[in-house]
Amino acid sequence: MRDLIGDYLVKHGFDVSRAADSVAMKRALAWKPADLIMLDLQLGEENGLDVLRKLDGEDDLPVIIITGNGGEEADKVVGLELGADDYIVKPFGLREMLARVRAVLRRAEGARAAARRRAERAVYRFAGWKLAMKTRVLTGPDGAATRLTAGEFNLLAAFVRNPQHVLTREQLLGASRVHDEEVFDRSIDVQILRLRRKLEVDPTQPKLIRTERGVGYVFAVAVEVV
Template sequence: MIGRHILVVDDDPAMRDLIGTYFNNHGYEVSTAPDGPSLKRVLNARPADLIILDLQLSKENGLDLMRSISADSQVPVIIITGQRRDEPDRVVALELGADDYVTKPFSLRELMARARAVLRRSERNDGRSRDFQQRIRYRFAGFELSVRMRRLTSPDQTLVKLTAGEFNLLTAFLRAPQQILTREQLIAATRMHDEEVFDRSIDVLILRLRRKLEADPSNPRFIKTERGVGYMLTAEVETVR
């Protein structure tokens, strides 16, 4: 992980300096930005490996900024949110493509641990996994997923953008088609945390993936809910090496 570029977006100079100094001291290269325009200038100058974004920006909507990041790039994002009452914002940010979150007050050690976990997932998805895994392609219901390219193509040959979490979740389903996967198995497959009762990260990822795969996400054909147990991919899957 040494030398990876972290971009910290926070309108509080003290918080930017605190996070930036901590990551610098652990071998990361850090850039900081107080707002959206500054973020874009930094990214235009040098791509980031990870963005740490505080949703509570004073002069702009952090969710709008999260939406812009997801639309313009596939850079993984960790969001910083306020107290538990801000759960709706967390859920929306996860739906928009955030990969993880921390809630204030948080420890820098926790933030570092989450950053390292997200970067590991991103590294695997960038094609640094074992060679035989890289060559695998999955075909299902007219879709094709290239593991090496992390590219999902729809039945009409349209490219479907996936976040790191969505890619990991879909891959878990494709490796075990027509089998019920428990929530715990999916959490392990996506490397997401499940420390708090209100954490609905897996449910949010399922919803996001359904929106990209299903003609009617409210009445899904491919990813079925097995109530009280977990979820199942019902489609037949062909593995091509």
């Protein structure tokens, strides 16, 4: 059935990874990120609901569960409560399955687009500072605007969206990139230094942007979204 479903989706333009169990699924997701998971609740030695529990919140991936035995209502209810976005009951038609896949993907993309719009309009407050995403204006505790380059703005945006989490230099390089040719090995350290000079009371003793040696940097203050 896995091959039947996979072949049908490929035929209709999808790129499909196939996995026989949760270990193979994790390996497939690490190799190639997905936009949707179709999860059969009958996995032989594994319980599909347990797999769904472990997926809870992972990358906000939408999940369609496939139930059998006439579609036990308990399995459907538990699956939906655990975060599944839809369910299909065996036996099912491939055209119905395709329609459900497309519908779930449309809803997921709509939710992501709405989240992006909210993020673009958000205002982040931290340590007396205010960063307005829509206008790209950074306002200090004294009410004065502080000018940021495009790279500095992108870098600070990455920090305020992930406060008190260590971000690697590679993650910050990607976040601060303006043009590919502007990215070089030490550019992130230069931009961190510039941001510290603009944000920190004493840039030599940073309180906001701290270095995690051998890993990256962490925005070490609480951030409020308004």
